[in-house]
Amino acid sequence: MVALLCAxxxxxxxxxxxxxxxxxxxxxxxxxxxxxxxxxxxxxGKGAGRMSAxxxxxxxxxxxxxxxxxxxxxxxxADIKQCERIFxxxxxxxxxxxxxxxxxxxxxxxxxxxxxxxxxxxxxxxLAQVQQ
Numbered sequence: 001m002v003a004l005l006c007a008x009x010x011x012x013x014x015x016x017x018x019x020x021x022x023x024x025x026x027x028x029x030x031x032x033x034x035x036x037x038x039x040x041x042x043x044x045g046k047g048a049g050r051m052s053a054x055x056x057x058x059x060x061x062x063x064x065x066x067x068x069x070x071x072x073x074x075x076x077x078a079d080i081k082q083c084e085r086i087f088x089x090x091x092x093x094x095x096x097x098x099x100x101x102x103x104x105x106x107x108x109x110x111x112x113x114x115x116x117x118x119x120x121x122x123x124x125x126x127l128a129q130v131q132q
Contacts, residue, residue, distance in 0.1 A: 004125035005090030007038030011125035028065035077107040089118035
């Protein structure tokens with residue numbers, strides 16, 4: 001399995017014997033145009049007190065993105081159990097949010113020995129980056 005995650009998108013894929021079996025790219029409106037910071041990072045810096053309407057939308061989209069990542073992993077749970085390794089990349093804060101989702105919970109534990117960090121940064125997770 002390959003799981004690439006950034007502030008505004010995620011790319012997930014399952015490979016069987018080196019061939020792409022399933023994939024899903026999930027995107028969300030979480031980064032303010034021309035600002036370059038995700039709503040998650042913005043809230044951490046200033047607190048989640050008063051938010052504009054746009055900030056509220058981006059915060060909701062951020063939660064939706066992470067919950068959809070977990071939902072897709074739950075749907076692929078049988079295939080993930082067969083994976084020898086799970087390659088991942090992404091910001092630690094983003095992964096913390098994924099593992100913080102409880103309904104449903106991530107089917108693979110954080111301390112599972114199959115997690116392997118991808119040795120390069122992926123700016124925008126898409127299918128092309130998954131296949132590299």
